[in-house]
Amino acid sequence: MKNIHKKIIALLIVVGLNACNADLDLAPVSSISTNSFWKTENDAEGALYGMYAQFRDAFNMNLLFWGDYRSGFWTVGTSGGANDHARLWTNNLDATTTGTNWSTIYSLINDCNLVLKYVPGINFNSEARKNEIIGHAYLLRAFSYFKLAQLWGDVPIALDGFESVDQELNLTRSPVSEVYEVIKSDLAQAVDLLPETNPGTRPYMGSKAAANMLKAEAYLWIAKVGGGGNADLEAAKNAIDYVLTAGYSLEDDYEDVFRDEFSDEIIFSIYFDQLEGTQYGNQFVNQINNVPASARDTIPYQSGPQWLTLNTQFTQGFLRPANEDTRTRVIWREVPREGANPIKWINKYLGEVIEGTRNFTSDIRIYRFADAILLKAEVENALGNKPIAINELNKIAFRAYGILDYYPATLTETEVDEMILEERIVEFAAESKAWFDIRRFGKAFEIIFSLVGREGEMEGNILLFPVAQDVINRNTSITQTPGY
C-alpha cells in the first residue's frame, strides 16, 4: 500500500520535472509570423491576392467619396441623410470629413512594397510568373500613388515597406512632382512585366492593357493638370493606342456592360462575389421597406437603406430622355406612384438576387473600352488632331443615340473637349470618374454649382482634399493641405 502512495507522488514529480524542460519559444500554428513568411512561391501567390483584396478594400466605397461626390451631382436617398456625405457634394470638406483619410491606400502601398522587396528573392518554377506578380505590385502601387496625387497633391512617398518599429515611421509630404515620377517609373515596370490577356479572362486581375489604361490616364492628367507637356501627351497616346488594339470592343448594348462581368468591354475591374464583400452599389438601391409589396416584382430592392442618389442637376441637366439615349434607362430609373413619391434609383450596379436576397456582387468597372475610346479622343484633341478625336467621340455617341456622325466635324477644339467631358459624365455616371474628369478638363468651377466662384478658397487648394485629423494626430510630421 505504502509503495503505491510513493509511486503516485513519484509520478507527479516526474511529470512536473518533465514540464520544466519545456520550451518557451512557441511559433504560431495557424497564423504566420513575420519571420516565417516570404519563403516560397506559395507565399508570393498568397501575397498577390492579399494585395488585390486590399485593393478592393481601398477602392470600393472610397471611390465614391473620391471620384464622384465632389462633382455635386448627388443627394440623399430615400432612407435619408447619410451622415456627413453632404459635405463632400457641397465641397465643404474639413479634416474630419469622410474620405479624407488615406490609410487604406497606404495599406495597399505597403502590401505592394513588401511584394516588391521580397518576391524578387524567392525561387519560382516559372520566372514569368514571378515577373507577373512583381508587375501586379507595380500596377497597384502606381494606381495608389496616382489617386493620392489626384486627391491630395503632395503626399508621403513610401517605397520600402514597413516591417519594424525600428524603421523611421514618420514620413513627410513630398512634392507632387516627385509622386508623378514614382507613378511614371512604376507604370513603366507594370507595362513591361504584366502579361497580355484576352478580353473576358479574369478582367479583375491587372494586365498589360490595364497598365496602359492607367498609364494613358495618368500621363494625360500630368499633361493637363500636373504641368506636363507634349511628351506626356505622346506617352499617353502610345499607351492608349496599345489598348485600342488589344482586342477589347464596345458592347452593342450599354446595359450588357453592367450585367456581364466578363464583357469584352471590361479592361480592368475589382472582383466581388457573395463571399468577397459588397460593392458600393448597395448605396443606391431602395430598401424593401420603401418598395410597396405590389411593386417588388419589378423594382429592385435590398435589405439595407438607399443612402444616396443622383440629384436633378444630373438627372435633368445631363441625362436625356430614355427615348433619346439608350444609356438613360441603365443609369437612372424613376417609377411614379399614385399619391406618393416616385421610386428612384441608380440602375447600374444591381448585383444579383440569390435565393430571394439581393447581393451587391457586381465587379466595379475601373477601366472599360468606352473609357479607352474617350481617352483617345481627349489625347488626340489635345495634340491637335481634332478629326480623329471627333471620330472616336462619335463611336460612343453612336451607341448612345444610334445616330452616325452625331458630332459634326465642324466643332471647334474647345467644343470637342466640352463634348468629350459631357459624354464622359453621362457614360460613366456613378462609376466614380466624374470628379477626376471634370478636374482634368479644368471645368470644376464652371460645372460644379457648389464650387462656382470659389477658386481662391483654401489658398487655391479647394480642389485638393484636406488630410484627416487622425492622420496628423498619428504623425505630426504630416502637414495639413495648405488652406484647410
Add this chain to the structure above:
Amino acid sequence: MTKIYKLVTLMAFGFMSLCQTYGQQNVLVQGLVTSSDSGDPLPGVNVLLKGTLVGSVTDADGKYALNIPDTEGVLVFSFIGYTSIETNVSNRTQIDVVLEPDLKMLDEVVVVGYGEQSRATITGAISSVPGERLRDIPTNTVSSVLQGKIAGVRVSQLSGQPGREADVMIRGGSSINKSNDPLYIIDGFPRPINDINPKDIASVEVLKDASATAIYGARASNGVIVITTRKGKAGTATINFDYSVGFQEFPRQIETLTAEQHLQIMRPAAVASSGTNQAWLTGQTSTGVGNDETSTWTTRFLQAGESVPEGWHTTIDPVTGNTLVFQDNNLQDILFQRALQSNYFLSASGGSESINYYAGIGYVDQEGVAIGTAYDRLSFRTNVNFVLNEKMMISTSTDHSLSGTNQFENEANIFTRGAFNARTLRDRFEDGTPGWGNNANLANPLWVTSTRMNDRSNQRSNIGLKGDWEIIKNLHFRPSANYYSAHYSRDYFEYAHNYNSQRPATAIRNQDQSWQYEMLLTYDFKLNDLHNFAAMAGHTDLSLKTDNVTAGAFGASTDNIPTLNVAPEKTEASSSLSEEKLIGYFGRLLYNFDYKYLFSASLRRDGSSKFGANNQFGLFPSFSAGWVLSKESFMNSISNTFDYAKLRISYGQTGNNDIGRYAAQGNYNATYRYGGNAGIRATAMPNSGLGWEKTTQFDVGLDLHLFRNKKIEVSLDYYLKRSDDLLFSLQLPRETGFNTVETNIGSVEFRGFETMISTRNISSDKFSWRTDFNIAYNTNKVLKLPAREGVDKNRVNGIVLPDGTGVGGIAEGEKLNAIVGYQVDFLIDNEEQANNARFDQVATGYDPATGVATQGRKFPGDFEWVDRDGDGNITAVDQFVLGYSLPHTTGGLTNFFSYGNFELTIFADFALGHSIMDIARGWSNGIGARDIAPTTDLLKAWKQPGDAANTSHPRVYFHDPSGQRNHVRENSFYTFKGDYLSIRDVRLAFNFPSTLLNRVGVSGLKMYIAGNNLHYFTSYPGFSPERGGTILHNQGQYPTFRTVMFGVNLSL
C-alpha cells in the same frame, strides 16, 4: 421536460442521503458552542465522537445536534484558532461548550498565494470574504456576489445578460489599454471564474498589494483573487438543500415620445430641416404617410368615410391639417418582461479521520428580462481528501459545469437601437409576423427573436490532484497537477425573412485547455520558541491551448433544419490553434519574532512564451514587514481601546503579460480572398523587443481592533503603484499601412486609500446588529511617455493641435480614461446671439426661411460651443475633457440584524466620480431619418426666444447629423454624472426553532426572501449608471435588472 427530470434526480439524491443518515444513530446530543473572549456563538466548529466517523458542525448560531450510538463516549470540539476541547458525554443530551482562543494565533487563517497563513502574521493587503456571505446573495455569478464587499475592488455589472460575469478591477488596475482583470486562482489553479457556482465557495481572498501578489509574478499586476471551494470536515454527514424561486424585472425604462407626440413634433421638424427628404413626410417611414398594410410603419391619413381601426390612434397633422391615423407600440414594453428564475442546490459533506468529502450539485434556470434571452447551468463539484498515513495525504477536486445561454447576436442593435424604433411601428402584419423596424440592424426586437436562433453552450471541467508528503516533521512536499477544459459551442441560424432569405448559419466550436504541474516545498520551524520561520519554494509549469473551428453557410431551402449541413454555400470554414506557456520558479520566507515583529520576502522568476526571445523572463521580488504595536508594553495603558494594532508595510514588483499569444512576432493573416483565391497580408507589425509590463507597488496599512471582543475592526491602507514599460497598442502613422503595434511605453502611477470598518453594534442573546463598511479612493496619472517631437506632453492616441497641444488620448501629467467632447457655452436664444455666434464647422447652417445652407451658421435654439483655441471657429480641436469613465471612489455598506429567529441583511454599494457620455440618447433625439422614437427630452426643447431661461435643451431637429449637430456630437450636454448608490441586496430570513426541528430529525430549516439590484439612486437617466465612458448608439448593452427570490434552506 428535461428540467423536471433534473429536479427529480436532485431530489432523489437528497432523500437517499437522508435515509442513510437515519439508519444508524439513536441518541441525540445537542448544544451551543461559544467563544470565551466575545461570548459569541461560533459557527463551523467541528464536533466529533472520538474514535468514530460520527460528527457534526455547528450552524450559523453556534448550535449543533449529533446522533450518537449510545450515551457514552468523548466529544471533540475543534476550530481553527481555538484550543480543542474533549468532553465526556456521560448521559448528557445537552452539552454546551466554551472554546478558548489559541493565543498564538489570531483565530483566522487566510489563504495566500501557494498556501495558508494565520491572519496574525499577514503583512500584506489581503481581504477575505467567507463563503457564507456569498451564498446568501440571489445572483448566479461569482463576480456579482463580490460587488461592493471589499475596499478597492470595483465590480460593475456592465451587462445584464443572464450568466455574464461582471467587470472586476482591483485598485484601479495597472494598465492603460490592456486588460485590467485580476488573476483568478481557484483551488490553486488559474482559470476563469465563469460558470462557477458561488454556493460551492468556502472563501474568497483578494490579494491587493505586491507582497501578496508578487508570488504570482508575471500575471499579478491587476491583483489576484484566490477562491477556495468547500471541503468536507470530519464528522457526520451534513446535507443541505436550498431552493429558491423568484422573478426578475426591469425597473428603468427610458421615456420615449408617444406615437402622437412623435408625429406632432417631428413632422413639422421635417419641414424645417435641411436636405428635407420627401420620404420623411410622404414616404413609407415612421413619420411619412405613404404607408399601406404591407409597410412596417402604420402612419397614414384617415381616408374619407373610414372609421379608425380598433386600437389605432388619430391626431390632426400639424403640417397638412388632415387626420393622421397610426398605431402606438412602445417596444420597450415588448422587449422587457418579468422573468422567472429558479435555483436548486444540494450539498453533502462530512468525513472521518482518514477521508473527508464535499459534494455539491446546483441547477439554475434563469429567464432573461429581455425576450429571447435565458441562461441555465448545471454544476457539480466533488472535493475529496484521503489521508493515506501519518505522512501522506492526497486530495482531489473535480468539477464540471454545463451551461446554456440564449442571447442576442448584437446587444446594441437591440438595447440602444431596436427598442427605440418609432412607436408608429406596426405590431403585426396580416400573416402574424411582427413589424420589422427601420432595417435589419435597427429592427424590432420581437422581429429579431422570431427570425433568429442563437444558442451558446459551455462545458467546463476541471480535475485537480494534490499530494502532501511530510518528509520530516514540518517539511512538506506538495506536488499537484491540474487539467482544465472549457468547451464552447455556438450555433446561429437566421430563418428566411424579408431582409435576407438565404438562411445564414454559423457554427463555432472552441476548446480552451490548460495544464498545470506544480511542486512546492514548505518548511516551518521555530527557534527558541520565539523565532518563527516559514519557508516555501516552488516551481510551476502552465500550458494553455485553444482550438477553434468556425464554419458558416447559407442558402438552405428550409427553416426546419437550423444546422449547416443542408446549406449548400459554405461561407467560411476555418480552424485555428494557439498555444501559450508560462514557467515560474518562486520562493517565500516568512519570519516573525513572537508574533510581534513580522517579516516576509518573496521572489519569483517567470518565463512567458508571449514575449520576444530576449525578454521572455522577468524577476518579481517583494518585501514586507509588520509590527504588532498592541504587543508592546507602551501600549498597555491604552490596551482597553486598542485591543489589537498592527502596522504593515510592503513593497514589490509584479508583471502583466496580457497581450496576444504571438503579438511580438507580427502577423501575416491568411484569411483574405480575391477572385476566389486565398490571399495573405501583413496585419500586425512585429516587435521583437516586446517585454513585460512591470508594476511596482508600495503599500502601508494599519489593522486595528478597538475595544474588547473586536467591537470595532478597522483596516486602513494607502498604496502607490507605478506601472512601467506599459504594454500598449500604439497608434502608428497611417502611412505605415498598419493601425497599431504592441509596444512598451512609458509609466503610469496609481494611488489610493482603502478603509474597511466592521462594528458589532449590538450583541445580545435576542438581538444583534453588525455593520461592515468599506470605502476606497483611487486615482492615476501618466508619468512618462516616449518623446514625440513638437507634441506637448508627448500625447499619443488623441487630438493634437497645430501648436502641439491637444486633448484626449494619453498625455504626460494627465489622468487616464478621459471622456472628450465639445463643451456647451450657452444655448443661443435669439437672432442677435445667433448672428454673433462662432462659425461651427460641422453645422450645416440650413435656414428654413430662405432654404439656403450656410456652413457653420447658427440659429436660435442651437448650442454655442466653447472655443478652445480662441480662433473664433468651432472645429475638431475645440474639445475638452468632460469627465472620466471610471469612478474615483467606490464602497459598500452592509448591515446585519438578527432578532430571535429572524435575520435581516441590507447591503448598499456606491460609486462616485465617473461620468457617462450618453451619445446613444442624443442619437435617439436627433436621428429622425432612422425612424427612431425620441426620448421625452424633446418635450423640453427650446422653441422660441426666451425659452433659454427655462430650458437647457436645444431645439428639435429632424435629422441632426445633416443639421446643426446639437444632439449627435460628443458633447457636455449629453454627459451625465454617473454617481450612484445602489440598494444592492436585501435579505430577510426566518430560522425555524431547532427544538421544533429536532423532533423531525432536521437540524435546520430556513425560509428567506432576497432581493438584488433593488434600486439605484442616481441622476443618470439611462439604463445603468454602473457603466462609465462614452456610449454610442452602437455600443449599448443588456441593462441590469432587479431580482427578487423566495427560498427555503433545509439542513439534515
